[in-house]
Amino acid sequence: MNACILAVGSEMLTPFKxxxxxxxxxxxxxxxxxxxxxxxVVADDIDEIAAVVRGALGWAHVLIVTGGxxxxxxxxTREAVARVLDxxxxxxxxxxxxxxxxxxxxxxxxxxxxxxxxMVPSGAIVLxxxxxxxxxxxxxxxxxxxxxxxxxxxxxxxxxxAVIADRLAGKRGSGGLFRRTxxxxxxxxxxxDAVVQPIYSKWVHQAVPISxxxxxxxxxxxxxxxxxxxxxxxxxxxxxxxxxxxxxxxxPSVYSVDGRPLEAVVGAMLKERGMTIAxxxxxxxxxxxxxxxxxxxxxxxxxxxxxxxxxxxxxxxAGVPEETIRDYGAVSEPVATxxxxxxxxxxxTDVGAGxxxxxxxxxxxxxKPVGMxxxxxxxxGATKVRTLKLFGGRDMIKFQSAQAAMNMLRLMLM
Amino acid sequence: MNACILAVGSEMLTPFKxxxxxxxxxxxxxxxxxxxxxxxVVADDIDEIAAVVRGALGWAHVLIVTGGxxxxxxxxTREAVARVLDxxxxxxxxxxxxxxxxxxxxxxxxxxxxxxxxMVPSGAIVLxxxxxxxxxxxxxxxxxxxxxxxxxxxxxxxxxxAVIADRLAGKRGSGGLFRRTxxxxxxxxxxxDAVVQPIYSKWVHQAVPISxxxxxxxxxxxxxxxxxxxxxxxxxxxxxxxxxxxxxxxxPSVYSVDGRPLEAVVGAMLKERGMTIAxxxxxxxxxxxxxxxxxxxxxxxxxxxxxxxxxxxxxxxAGVPEETIRDYGAVSEPVATxxxxxxxxxxxTDVGAGxxxxxxxxxxxxxKPVGMxxxxxxxxGATKVRTLKLFGGRDMIKFQSAQAAMNMLRLMLM
Numbered sequence: 001m002n003a004c005i006l007a008v009g010s011e012m013l014t015p016f017k018x019x020x021x022x023x024x025x026x027x028x029x030x031x032x033x034x035x036x037x038x039x040x041v042v043a044d045d046i047d048e049i050a051a052v053v054r055g056a057l058g059w060a061h062v063l064i065v066t067g068g069x070x071x072x073x074x075x076x077t078r079e080a081v082a083r084v085l086d087x088x089x090x091x092x093x094x095x096x097x098x099x100x101x102x103x104x105x106x107x108x109x110x111x112x113x114x115x116x117x118x119m120v121p122s123g124a125i126v127l128x129x130x131x132x133x134x135x136x137x138x139x140x141x142x143x144x145x146x147x148x149x150x151x152x153x154x155x156x157x158x159x160x161x162a163v164i165a166d167r168l169a170g171k172r173g174s175g176g177l178f179r180r181t182x183x184x185x186x187x188x189x190x191x192x193d194a195v196v197q198p199i200y201s202k203w204v205h206q207a208v209p210i211s212x213x214x215x216x217x218x219x220x221x222x223x224x225x226x227x228x229x230x231x232x233x234x235x236x237x238x239x240x241x242x243x244x245x246x247x248x249x250x251x252p253s254v255y256s257v258d259g260r261p262l263e264a265v266v267g268a269m270l271k272e273r274g275m276t277i278a279x280x281x282x283x284x285x286x287x288x289x290x291x292x293x294x295x296x297x298x299x300x301x302x303x304x305x306x307x308x309x310x311x312x313x314x315x316x317x318a319g320v321p322e323e324t325i326r327d328y329g330a331v332s333e334p335v336a337t338x339x340x341x342x343x344x345x346x347x348x349t350d351v352g353a354g355x356x357x358x359x360x361x362x363x364x365x366x367x368k369p370v371g372m373x374x375x376x377x378x379x380x381g382a383t384k385v386r387t388l389k390l391f392g393g394r395d396m397i398k399f400q401s402a403q404a405a406m407n408m409l410r411l412m413l414m
Numbered sequence: 415m416n417a418c419i420l421a422v423g424s425e426m427l428t429p430f431k432x433x434x435x436x437x438x439x440x441x442x443x444x445x446x447x448x449x450x451x452x453x454x455v456v457a458d459d460i461d462e463i464a465a466v467v468r469g470a471l472g473w474a475h476v477l478i479v480t481g482g483x484x485x486x487x488x489x490x491t492r493e494a495v496a497r498v499l500d501x502x503x504x505x506x507x508x509x510x511x512x513x514x515x516x517x518x519x520x521x522x523x524x525x526x527x528x529x530x531x532x533m534v535p536s537g538a539i540v541l542x543x544x545x546x547x548x549x550x551x552x553x554x555x556x557x558x559x560x561x562x563x564x565x566x567x568x569x570x571x572x573x574x575x576a577v578i579a580d581r582l583a584g585k586r587g588s589g590g591l592f593r594r595t596x597x598x599x600x601x602x603x604x605x606x607d608a609v610v611q612p613i614y615s616k617w618v619h620q621a622v623p624i625s626x627x628x629x630x631x632x633x634x635x636x637x638x639x640x641x642x643x644x645x646x647x648x649x650x651x652x653x654x655x656x657x658x659x660x661x662x663x664x665x666p667s668v669y670s671v672d673g674r675p676l677e678a679v680v681g682a683m684l685k686e687r688g689m690t691i692a693x694x695x696x697x698x699x700x701x702x703x704x705x706x707x708x709x710x711x712x713x714x715x716x717x718x719x720x721x722x723x724x725x726x727x728x729x730x731x732a733g734v735p736e737e738t739i740r741d742y743g744a745v746s747e748p749v750a751t752x753x754x755x756x757x758x759x760x761x762x763t764d765v766g767a768g769x770x771x772x773x774x775x776x777x778x779x780x781x782k783p784v785g786m787x788x789x790x791x792x793x794x795g796a797t798k799v800r801t802l803k804l805f806g807g808r809d810m811i812k813f814q815s816a817q818a819a820m821n822m823l824r825l826m827l828m
Binding site (some may be wrong): 009010011012013014015016017018019020022024026027030035036037038039040041042043044045051052053070071072074075085106108111113114131152154160174179214215222224226279281283284286287288289290292293294296297298299303304305306307308309311315317346347359361362363364376394395398 | 418425426427428429430431432433434436437438440444449450451452453454456457459462465469491511515593595602603604605607608611615625627628629630631632636638640693694698699701702703704707708710711712713716717718719720721722723724727730731749753761773774775776777799803805806808809810813
């Protein structure tokens with residue numbers, strides 16, 4: 001089965017914004033054996049939306065349209081689809097009542113423009129939106145299922161998952177594309193590719209062929225495996241074998257085979273061991289604490305964090321001796337070690353992490369250039385410290401610093 | 415003049431890769447007054463490439479196709495365009511000779527598949543590629559200029575710039591598209607739209623027409639204004655007037671008219687006033703500190719941050735009296751106030767911020783549900799505190815909490 005994805009919104013035709021919804025939609029459609037053959041973005045223009053919808057009806061089994069369902073005058077997806085299918089738009093009293101209630105719950109009176117969101121093309125099934133006001137819609141024309149979803153990802157994603165489970169998963173032909181993602185940190189892309197290329201190049205020709213894509217960013221590499229197989233079970237066995245080969249070859253630098261981010265992997269390890277953590281950060285500016293606390297339930301192990309930008313804060317909050325800073329400088333292994341050990345001692349936690357460095361763009365010197373970052377981790381009294389040379393802008397240096405601290409901790413806990 | 419951008423390549427229809435060439439192409443086309451009205455991505459399939467090309471000939475003045483010009487069998491852009499225009503493909507001896515020389519310079523013999531790259535649709539102008547082997551091509555059909563460019567950005571970009579300078583800049587109507595972005599926080603989208611719609615709806619018909627798009631996410635709304643004008647000066651005056659009208663109508667909820675994020679706006683205000691800041695965070699988990707320190711040069715005003723997840727940490731790090739937590743609960747206005755005032759006092763800063771709340775998904779109660787967040791900000795001894803009801807997942811509640819704290823500070827500093 002073939003799909004077309006259409007994103008509606010003039011803002012996505014500016015130089016500033018790219019349609020990322022289509023990546024998640026593609027992943028979900030592939031998961032039930034539906035291949036995406038075309039993606040398009042058009043402006044908030046009824047003729048232009050209608051032209052793409054009309055074109056897709058000629059060949060697509062599934063057409064997913066995101067955006068243009070909101071309350072404003074330039075939300076025109078409903079009108080365009082009704083025009084192509086030559087059906088009337090009618091006010092749906094159930095939706096209207098739901099909208100009124102939604103506003104009332106927040107102590108607001110619904111403004112009149114919201115009534116647009118209750119207009120439904122005749123024959124459409126209404127898809128509930130639990131996270132926003134615009135409901136989704138599903139229509140059928142010939143062999144094409146047309147699914148209209150709101151643009152914001154947090155509204156769109158659960159609605160897509162529901163419509164796939166309820167309506168699309170059953171309709172697919174046998175077989176499909178099944179994927180697995182390995183996440184790797186602590187090694188450069190070229191090294192990872194040199195290790196894995198001889199392995200994955202053979203998979204293309206096996207009974208259940210698997211194709212492999214490497215996606216590299218600073219601080220993180222992902223290997224995406226895609227198996228084409230008649231059933232999920234057949235694909236699963238082939239992918240399990242492939243993942244096992246890669247893990248064998250790459251060793252502990254693989255931190256996730258189930259999509260979880262590093263903070264969730266490390267968090268689960270801490271929880272399993274009944275350990276608690278406290279962190280002291282300078283150049284990462286709170287990003288390590290923020291990533292660790294992105295994980296639901298992290299309050300079970302995350303005790304506290306301190307962001308000690310100034311030298312005085314390093315001493316007051318993490319107990320770094322003034323003379324250590326004076327003798328070695330704020331960006332040094334003794335200071336990072338004192339931060340990790342000091343924050344753990346003061347917080348009575350099993351684990352402490354310390355990060356100090358130069359995130360740039362200013363503040364570098366020939367001896368201590370921008371991107372020099374020192375990371376220390378202490379676990380139950382044993383401390384490791386590493387000096388890193390990182391590349392990229394300020395945000396990437398912050399990200400990689402936090403990544404390195406979590407990866408050191410992961411390896412120490414293994 | 416209107417443009418369509420088509421990216422050819424099956425890899426861009428996987429869940430892992432997005433077409434980013436189109437952002438640069440859009441910027442360059444906008445710069446010479448050409449509006450991008452549609453973007454599409456199709457697989458390496460001759461019928462599918464041809465369908466989009468055929469569709470664009472109906473309305474586009476410019477069609478830019480990237481990718482599918484290489485030497486392999488799945489590079490089919492040349493064939494598809496020749497089919498739509500009903501012209502023959504001919505071997506271009508000049509290109510072939512250039513390819514042979516290119517390989518010879520590197521001490522290589524050209525493999526036979528490279529001959530494909532010398533095939534040219536009859537009537538095409540050849541565009542030189544200084545950074546790769548595949549030349550570009552330009553053809554005209556009716557009112558549409560069709561420009562075929564290679565996919566790799568370092569090959570594509572200089573060729574695009576050359577063809578725009580040589581061929582498109584002169585043909586355009588005079589003028590270009592000029593943009594301005596307003597960022598707004600603290601008000602819901604429907605309310606902002608109700609205020610601004612009567613204003614911007616008139617701009618479409620004025621001498622220098624301005625079109626407006628609203629982009630809303632939790633905690634932030636953007637208004638994108640696009641003026642179509644003969645010169646940057648003319649556009650600038652019209653946009654200045656438009657921005658002034660919107661600021662007047664929206665008041666202080668507009669925090670940026672130059673693209674800067676809230677943390678940069680607040681940071682600049684602190685710097686200007688020679689003030690310093692310290693923050694104490696519970697449910698936002700360090701995100702406020704991390705966003706404040708995302709700004710280059712923030713060490714001039716950011717003194718420290720503490721992430722006090724546990725009650726003990728709130729007392730030890732921010733000086734919140736134990737009895738305040740006992741009497742009112744950790745998520746309460748007295749505790750948030752004590753966090754803001756305590757961290758400022760201990761750090762000797764002018765400004766303190768305190769955030770406490772329930773980020774979820776667990777930990778909510780009927781009295782204090784998930785999304786209840788209390789934010790306090792103290793500036794030179796005067797403190798304000800607000801209790802918020804936020805929606806969305808854990809990450810969005812964290813984001814909005816940090817956003818609310820920075821916005822309160824901004825309004826207090828104004």
